[in-house]
Amino acid sequence: DVKVTQSSRYLVKRTGEKVFLECVQDMDHENMFWYRQDPGLGLRLIYFSYDVKMKEKGDIPEGYSVSREKKERFSLILESASTNQTSMYLCASSPLWGTKNIQYFGAGTRLSVL
């Protein structure tokens, strides 16, 4: 069964803290993604990775960085959390090649920055 696991469902952090959001997939997918979801704005791509140590900026990379040291794990890092980064964060994975490239999502992490 397909599985994408995000380390936390809910997270509360303080302004200025360094925050790590972890995502692990067990489907041997090449692609992994981090999205941010805010009401009325749909899903916005922060970063994606198509291979180990490879990363590409998405639509809203400012204030975020990522790390992919192993194929199954993709981490999103907020170097210095700010209140405008309070949001729902979704991780997804998909195969690199193929006609469908269906993305499979984790359960999401609701981050509050106080």
Added chain:
Amino acid sequence: AQKITQTQPGMFVQEKEAVTLDCTYDTSDQSYGLFWYKQPSSGEMIFLIYQGSYDEQNATEGRYSLNFQKARKSANLVISASQLGDSAMYFCAMREGTWDTNAGKSTFGDGTTLTVKP
């Protein structure tokens, strides 16, 4: 210009009736894919149905069907015999291209919240 447009922020449907959720898209690629996802209040995005740009027949998955009108660039989701558990937010998404490293990227619409009334 927005690549995926979902014009219905919210929809209501009576239980057991059919409902259509609208999605229009914009692309100059010949090869692309269209997806619908469901997001219940729990937050997890669930893949529902896929339509490829070269598929001649409309995709169907159980009670879900995709009304694909290529010339009009629309990919509406039809849910037949609505159930209370169908209440959720629904997202339309598009993948452009096929065989490059950007092929996995998808663009999502803003979503439609569907409420099924008993």
